[in-house]
Amino acid sequence: MGFNLWRQFTLVLTAVVIGVPLLVICWSVLQLLGGGDTSTLTHLWATVVPEYIRNSVLLLLGVAAGVISIGVSTAWLTTACRFPGQRFLSWALLLPLAMPAYITAYTYTGMLDFAGPVQSTLRDWFGWGYGDYWFPQVRSLSGAILVLSLVLFPYVYLITRATFIQQSATTLEAGRSLGLNPWQCFLRLALPLARPAIVTGTTLALMETLADYGTVQYFGVTTFTTGIFRTWYGLGDLQGALQLAGMLLVAVILLIFIERWSRSQARYDQRSNRPAPPFQLTGWKAIAASIACWLPLVFGFLLPALQLASWSLERREVWADSAFWQLTFNSFGLAVLAAVLVVIMALWLAYGRRQLPTRIVRTSVAFAGLGYAIPGLVIAVGLMVFLTTLDHGIIALSKAWFDYNPGLLLSGTLFALLFAYSVRFLSVSLQTINAGLGEIRPSMDEAARIQGYSPLQVLRKIHLPLLRPSVLTALILVGVDVLKELPATLVLRPFDFNTLAVRAYEMAGDERLPDAGPPALMMVLVGLIPVILLSRAMLKSQQSALKEQEFVPVTA
Amino acid sequence: MSRLQLDKIHISFGAAHIVNGVSLQLEQGEIGCLLGPSGCGKTTLLRAIAGFQSLQVGSISIDNNTVSESNKTVPPEQRGVGMVFQDFALFPHLNVADNISFGMRKASSTERRKRVDELLDRIGLPGYHKRFPHELSGGQQQRIALARALAPKPGLLLLDEPFSSLDAELRERLAVEVRELLKNEGITALLVTHDQQEAFAMADKAGVMYQGELLQWDTPYQLYHQPRHQLVADFIGHGVLLQGTVNTQGSLASPLGMLEHPSLMQVAGGTPVSFLVRPDDIVPDPESRLRGKIKARGFRGAHNLYTVQLSSGIELLTLSPSHEVLDVGADIGLRAEFDHLVVFAADHCELPGFHEQAPTVQPLPSVLPKSQSA
Helix, strand or coil: CHHHHHHHHHHHHHHHHHCHHHHHHHHHHHHHHCCCCCHHHHHHHHHCHHHHHHHHHHHHHHHHHHHHHHHHHHHHHHHHEECCCHHHHHHHCCHHHHCCHHHHHHHHHHHHCCCCHHHHHHHHHHCCCCCCCCCCCCCCHHHHHHHHHHHHHHHHHHHHHHHHHHCEHHHHHHHHHCCCCHHHHHHHHHHHHHHHHHHHHHHHHHHHHHHCCHHHHHHCCCCHHHHHHHHHHHCCCHHHHHHHHHHHHHHHHHHHHHHHHHHHHCCCCCCCCCECCCEECCHHHHHHHHHHHHHHHHHHHHHHHHHHHHHHHHCHHHHHCHHHHHHHHHHHHHHHHHHHHHHHHHHHHHHHHHHCCCHHHHHHHHHHCCHHHCCHHHHHHHHHHHHHHHHHHHHHHHHHHHCCCCCCCCCCCHHHHHHHHHHHHHHHHHHHHHHHHHHCCHHHHHHHHHCCCCHHHHHHHHHHHHHHHHHHHHHHHHHHHHHHCCHHHHHHCCCCCCCHHHHHHHHHHCCCHHHHHHHHHHHHHHHHHHHHHHHHHHHHHHHHHHHHHCCCCCCC | CEEEEEEEEEEEECCEEEEEEEEEEEECCCEEEEECCCCCCHHHHHHHHHCCCCCCEEEEEECCEEEEECCEECCHHHCCEEEECCCCCCCCCCCHHHHHHHHCCCCCHHHHHHHHHHHHHHCCCCCCCCCCHHHCCHHHHHHHHHHHHHCCCCCEEEEECCCCCCCHHHHHHHHHHHHHHHHHHCCEEEEEECCHHHHHHHCCEEEEEECCEEEEEECHHHHHHCCCEHHHHHHCCCCEEEEEEECCCCEEEECCEEEECHHHHHCCCCCEEEEEECHHHEEECCCCCEEEEEEEEEECCCEEEEEEEECCCCEEEEEEECCCCCCCCCEEEEEECCCCCCEECCCCEECCCCCCCCCEEECCCCCCCCEEEC
16 A cells, blocks of 8 residues: 555656656746746747737648648549559558658758759759749748648548548448449548547647748748747847747647547447458559659659768768767667666656556656657746756755755756657557557456466566567657657757757758768658558558458348 | 365455355365356356455355465465466467466376376377467367366366357357366366357356355256246246245145245245246146247257247247147137246245145136236
8 A cells, every 4th residue: 555655656756757858848838927027028029929820820821721631632543543653652651750841851951942953953954043933932931831741741641541541441332322422422522530630639739830840940931930049049138038938838738639539539339340451543643643642752852861971971981980870879878778778768658657547646757748849948938947947956955065066967967958849749658558558457466466476477478578669669659769869959958968960960061962962861860761661560460450341241 | 075165255345245155065076057147247256266355254164274264375386277268378378288288297208198188088189288378269179278277187167258258159069068078187276268059058056146145055946947036047947936925725826827835924925025937847838727929939959949928018938849839929828837936035036845846836816916927
């Protein structure tokens, strides 16, 4: 009993500690509402906030339109239709997920700006000079929308595709027996049924959009994230940064609510799992479908990856540079450390929830899983305020007692970075491990117990082997996410500590795009691992759906 | 010596009483069965015997060792009890042989191999050692789950709705097979189900639970023919409960006529009672003055089950061989042919003394009281 109480306490404590950055921001907003100093806020409102809001809203609308049109159409084509390349495309369309958005942004700038290959070729062909022609500016709001759409559409693709596969054959067959052609089946049946999934996928993409710093910063689009960064680092105004973070948080919370609501709208009551017979496309239709699916793949992954590869070749001396490998070592070490830490925490929380499902524990665990929606920069700001206060306290104490200044023990070391990663990526590992734990039914525990195994032996004999894949997956997902995370790393890294992501960002910022190539390529290569895992899981679930078909008596 | 003994068990979750004063006992080698609608507390009772659930009052003894009391619960792994779970709970990362030998921890590897071979033979799946659970059909998984529970030779086997996830045909065949297997192994077993066919096929002793109470613990024959409680009569088998009134001369005025039985003398005149009429208590008789109209016919293989509506509106059930087909809507004469009477008082409990002797029936067209179908 005492142990259980202690355990509950640690679970709640974990959730509270994970929630510190959020609580700091909420508290500062509340303080402001309670009659605090509003002069900064008034100034921000009068100058930059309207612009941030306008840009953010336009960005969100544009990305939403982009990811929905690309994601839904490719999902429908690859599930409901058969055309040459459909099988390959159905997993290859996940590849853009391996590209961090800011990296894609750099590659397109490299390709499309004045000195890039596209404009140079045009000039060579037509004999134009500078100023003789108009070419769309990549580094603009519409450029950011395009880049983010190309990178984030797989969220919509993946989730919508899962729903399309689940949609039972009978629904679509009923539609066809009532005289709908394939196109009408899609518009009038499949699409409305998939609406909750589309909303879920889109909100996920939009959360990533709000959290994005690298792309909008590089393209010169002022949004909340760039605003927070500028207010904090450029103007040294932490209070202002906190208040902007608070506003961004409100937008994120709104998105969370939309996502929750759409999930609750989803009803999986389509009993028969027999997948609908696909439409065989031939002739020009097959070609059109093929092109429609190849375009996002080419522009979302192949072209940027090729550009990165060519830069990496151009700067091949970097690969022999020990500083570059130090950077790589830093990145991987940090990723492994953070992944292990986060997965251990997730295991503790997930088991706590399974074995002590009291209300307070469930609420705590759910709260601890919120972090993924919170932009890294917001977490960083909240955390920084908290840790510097703590640090100053420690320094004051230490000076008073030992006459010694230990320096910034928490905010100036890797501790801050690991803390921020834990907040942001705990939910990824928590979800993965919860899913794995859900597969181990309580009756399996009981079956082992009744056969004479003690609880610890059950853990070793049943849980360990069954949970190993989920734990590995969680480690990989968190590790790769940490590797790619830019804004939080940029702000919280200790002095003189660089990672691949920061390096690519700095090189691009210095207009040395080819130098950004090798670290970016490295990140993309590592980023491919979770995408491959994801596509394997996707194909596997599809196969099991196909397997079930054999048991369904065919009544045709 | 009784293998399993439950003594006035109470289990409650907070304010809700799930199991209420249940006592029962199983002898060595007997197969017992708890029947009841879902939510009656039968699974909770089974989990208490397994040791997954502590109890507030009463005691559970296995082999005369008390394993559960109000302040003591011996952990499940120390009880030597086997259990077959509703969802089978096979371990997906282990193959069939490893699953079966999972509980034989102290045995040598040769012993394990021998036992696995023996059990796989008995359950009719020889050579399935290397298969994995997901490669098996539901019926095969069920048999493996049973073999796994039997492998360590438990003194007592518990089965929680073991056939509920299988289809009806397989269910009945497996129930007979499992009974044979348990009898061969000499295993004492307690089964929980809501399917009475399963209970009848498996059990030596059976009981009906309702809202946490065990209404009756008896042989299946007695549950069917001599239910002690109106709800037992209701739950087990087909039948109709008819209302009647005992008059001062000690006969029972009923929709079927005047029933006379010596035990009716013990009942005060004017007492309203109800009595159970099974389909086999009513036989078609063209000569009879008790007539009705056939409302429905249900084909039951060897028999047809007819629902007959008397002119008073009361419905009765009767059986006739299936080759004598009578049409729905046809007129039919019926005669009551009781072997014994089952009479319930207003509190739904059975009145004693009616099992010994058959009643005499005098059909007379009179003003008939209302019936209640069961």
